[in-house]
Amino acid sequence: MSEASSAARAPSDDGPLVDVRGLTFGYAATPVVEDVDLRVGRGEYVGIVGPNGSGKSTLLRLVLGLHEPDSGSAELLGHPARAFAERERIGYVAQDVTQNEKRMPITVSEVVLMGRFPHAGFGRVTAADRDRARDALETVGIGHLADRKITSLSGGQRQRAYIARALAGEAELLVLDEPTVGVDAESVDAFFDLLDGLVDDGLTVLLVEHDIGAVIEHTSRVVCLNREVYFDGEPTAFAESDALDRAYGTNVLREKGGIRT
Template structure:
């Protein structure tokens, strides 16, 4: 959906262009699956990882004050400023999750795509994480959440798309719970939630 794969048939458009050749990749902040559960040995710090958010804009030229400010603001926004110089592999799942969010925010994305962001994150951090998503959404950022937890989906999302190879449902959560879309889509193996701005 964000252009990682070319569709076999049909079309996926992103900001008006076919997604796989979109020129707007700088507008998407992507948080991959499993970031909370995999801790690599790569000796990279949180700040180095968040700085990557600026890299698509600044591939080789010097970082300006604006770039450094964007990184600092993003770190503060997800409340991990004090962890900036820690190694990312040494953080807890929830903290690592926030570091990836900060990277997305540092890129000044207006669309955040999150692939099962709270797998491996404890319940308390999970609630705080969804609060953060709500705040960001209110600030004008569209959030696309891929999530298997139907409870999460129906409480937090403003729009639901239920997908399992094909689209079974697309609409608001209230209608979604009343339909059989979930059962139709093979027990709801995958639901895609759309926080629409």
Template sequence: MSSGDVPSAVGSPAVDLDGVAVGYGGQTVLRELSLTVPRGSFVGIVGPSGSGKTTLLRLLTGRAARHQGRVEVLGRAVRPSNVPAGVGYVPQLEAVDWEFPLTVEQVVLLGEAATSAPVPWFSRAEKQRARALLERLGLGGLERRRIRELSGGQRQRMFLARALLRDAELLLLDEPTSGVDLATRRDVLELLGQLHHEGLTVVLTTHDLNFVAAHLPRVVCLNQVITADGPPAEVLTPDALRRTFGAPLQVLRDGARIVVVDAEQVDLHDAAAHRREATYRGDGWQGDDEVELPW
């Protein structure tokens, strides 16, 4: 029996990591990682480039390099090269070879085997289900399109269809909001919200701290180790952000709303306002308090 046939252990967390370390060629990328994600959660993972976000998601899909510690997904230990049943993975779009000569339907139907299967054969029922899913995700009519001809948002949704066709209980999405325009971003996020509402566990990585602050109940800050974990209102503090990003970020609070801004940006705004004030007070530039803008 393959691991794909084993029903997931009901009641177990969607993700359970304890004392995990992962590295590539002797270089440690993640360490001392202990993390529990209960089923039905919606969690955002944030951290600077190279902090190990993709590595963490790959670890959960059985694709990471060797690791130490306990890695359990949907109640089962993850084994290398063995995508756990019930897990849908939407890779970082930049990591995909879009020139690979596959159609949308092939990617969705073939799933993980898309690049290695010989000549696959699919039942009419499977194809109908795939089409219904593509339709639901706004990709109706694009089944025969080559994947290289899709836009960023369509690519995201194609991978979502692939995950949903396999009845994923846990969706792992690597930067689903990058590389798409604002309207598409909103559509993708709405869709994820719906899927979460339907009971799926969603774990995504993002560089968009303000999206996390506004929409997700839990954020995990990562930079080789977990630097903070909890509700955005508690976690997104200047201290935690400095520990995570190594850069000064300011957190503006307006009631329950949190906005994270680059402290440098704030300074520039202050400087610009300052300069406007100086202009306003006289004809032309005057006053000792004029601030030189750095451009």
């Protein structure tokens, strides 16, 4: 890495990857998130839970700099989120691919190779870039699907492909928005096992997830949100707290058997 590149990354070396302070945002006069603080350090595995319409996805978009907050601040890797330029350092997997991506006649390996584009000198993809993309596909367990069209994959397989793209791009932070929606239970278990392994290897993960049981079982920290933060701490303490009662207006774990909402 050049001295200039090292200097550009220096602000985030010792600080949190995500640093949100007093964040408030609303559509028209209605707040969607209000006075939210959230800091995510390197190597953390943070799950955000909350009822439908509680502002979870909006919070992720604010974290990523895709919305301008009404008040407060959001930083990514030590830089203002809205002005953050090194997007390859963040792997973002939305709830679903865009309509254009659904129509694109592109293979899985080509999707993953896109993660190397910011690293390719003069826009030229090298053999080393292709090797890294193949390694990423193997890491997420879909190397055998490399030549398949992305449109032919199941929801779970497609999510893995986009995670592989983030890994190929050497992302330091993986942000996932409802990654298991529409995915069968067996694939959900395998998906969370994959995330566990990536975190063990040093990746930082921030996800919004509707499966409260999976969040409690797999993550190292739970944030419960319903416009404001009702809880931020260890999963065991969350399960024993009244945060769900207050955020959802009911005891979700008791009524749903501690599995899904």
